[in-house]
Amino acid sequence: MPPDFEELLRRQMAIEPSPGFLPVVRRRIRAQPGPVVGHWRRYCVAGAVALAGIVMIAVMPFRSSPAPLPALPRSPQLASVNQIPSVRPQPLEVMSTGALHKRAPVSRRPAGRVRVGPGVLVDQRQRAALVTLIQMIDNGRLSEASFANTHPTSLEPIRNGVTALEVMPMTVSPIGRDGVLQKTR
Amino acid sequence: MNDLVGRFPRTLVSAQREDLTREFEERLRDSGTLAFRVAFSVLRHREDAEDVAQESLGKAYRSFAKLRDPERFRAWLVRMTWRMALDRRRGDRRRSTREQAAIELVSGASETSHAERERAEHLWAAIDSLPEKLRLVIVLSSIEGHDTREVASLLQIPEGTVRSRLFLARKALAEKLQCLATR
Numbered sequence: 001m002p003p004d005f006e007e008l009l010r011r012q013m014a015i016e017p018s019p020g021f022l023p024v025v026r027r028r029i030r031a032q033p034g035p036v037v038g039h040w041r042r043y044c045v046a047g048a049v050a051l052a053g054i055v056m057i058a059v060m061p062f063r064s065s066p067a068p069l070p071a072l073p074r075s076p077q078l079a080s081v082n083q084i085p086s087v088r089p090q091p092l093e094v095m096s097t098g099a100l101h102k103r104a105p106v107s108r109r110p111a112g113r114v115r116v117g118p119g120v121l122v123d124q125r126q127r128a129a130l131v132t133l134i135q136m137i138d139n140g141r142l143s144e145a146s147f148a149n150t151h152p153t154s155l156e157p158i159r160n161g162v163t164a165l166e167v168m169p170m171t172v173s174p175i176g177r178d179g180v181l182q183k184t185r
Numbered sequence: 186m187n188d189l190v191g192r193f194p195r196t197l198v199s200a201q202r203e204d205l206t207r208e209f210e211e212r213l214r215d216s217g218t219l220a221f222r223v224a225f226s227v228l229r230h231r232e233d234a235e236d237v238a239q240e241s242l243g244k245a246y247r248s249f250a251k252l253r254d255p256e257r258f259r260a261w262l263v264r265m266t267w268r269m270a271l272d273r274r275r276g277d278r279r280r281s282t283r284e285q286a287a288i289e290l291v292s293g294a295s296e297t298s299h300a301e302r303e304r305a306e307h308l309w310a311a312i313d314s315l316p317e318k319l320r321l322v323i324v325l326s327s328i329e330g331h332d333t334r335e336v337a338s339l340l341q342i343p344e345g346t347v348r349s350r351l352f353l354a355r356k357a358l359a360e361k362l363q364c365l366a367t368r
Binding site: 013 | 206209210213214217218221222225226231234235238239242243246247301304305308309312323324327328329355356358359362
């Protein structure tokens with residue numbers, strides 16, 4: 001660029017605003033509500049919302065998981081057959097929440113979705129026997145040879161409390177001349 | 186007790202606002218003229234330029250909590266004023282007649298010869314034809330006291346970029362002015 005033009009541009013840009021320029025700016029500023037302060041409030045609110053979200057996300061999986069199963073007794077005692085009530089083995093869930101079912105409305109869950117764990121089907125007597133067996137093996141009171149000589153009582157026929165089966169006589173009427181009505185296939 | 190709790194943040198906010206207003210007054214004294222000159226380089230009309238600069242400074246005041254750093258404030262102010270001046274110019278249909286009046290005003294119609302007014306017209310026509318990036322660099326560097334470093338700080342670009350843009354702008358201006366002179 002020619003130097004004279006550069007000088008001209010410098011002179012053109014050396015223009016000063018009128019004396020009333022700054023007072024007008026000050027007047028305009030005074031009429032305004034003021035600079036926006038208090039960003040910390042927004043940050044606090046945003047932080048609280050974020051924290052609540054994180055807590056909700058963290059808690060949700062635990063809430064949706066099924067209720068924990070009751071723990072097995074640590075030192076089960078061997079009970080005699082007469083002391084243990086003769087009840088049909090029931091799913092543990094039903095047993096544990098039986099009291100609640102009296103007042104609470106019927107669950108809307110479909111019956112097919114009820115989760116039954118493998119331990120639920122074990123009878124209390126069977127469980128006690130298994131625990132005793134394991135304890136005996138651990139203590140060395142039961143050897144392999146003596147275990148092999150044991151005879152499982154479950155294979156013996158049940159004698160007490162079961163009456164002999166009785167087959168009632170059945171009368172069969174003879175077929176008439178017209179035969180019997182049969183469904184056509 | 187509740188009254189005290191309610192008053193405390195309000196007092197804090199008003200105190201903070203007073204501090205901001207005091208700081209802004211300093212910036213206004215430093216950068217008010219800069220805003221006016223930037224607006225003038227686009228509009229070439231004193232009243233319009235003052236109006237745009239005042240509006241831009243008002244906006245700067247509203248956002249001053251975020252612009253307390255002096256360098257950041259000046260850069261923001263230049264960009265904002267430039268944009269607002271361009272918008273004003275686009276919306277102003279009477280620009281051509283005003284420009285004529287402005288050039289006369291700047292040059293001092295009574296003192297300046299017809300030749301100088303013509304040269305000023307040519308100069309601004311050439312500057313207007315430059316791409317925006319080059320135009321802003323040449324205008325800011327022609328303001329007294331602005332070296333390459335200051336322009337780089339105002340535009341928030343590297344000094345090397347300012348130098349190269351300045352070189353390109355001067356070259357383009359020389360060509361355009363030569364073209365205008367031969368017409």
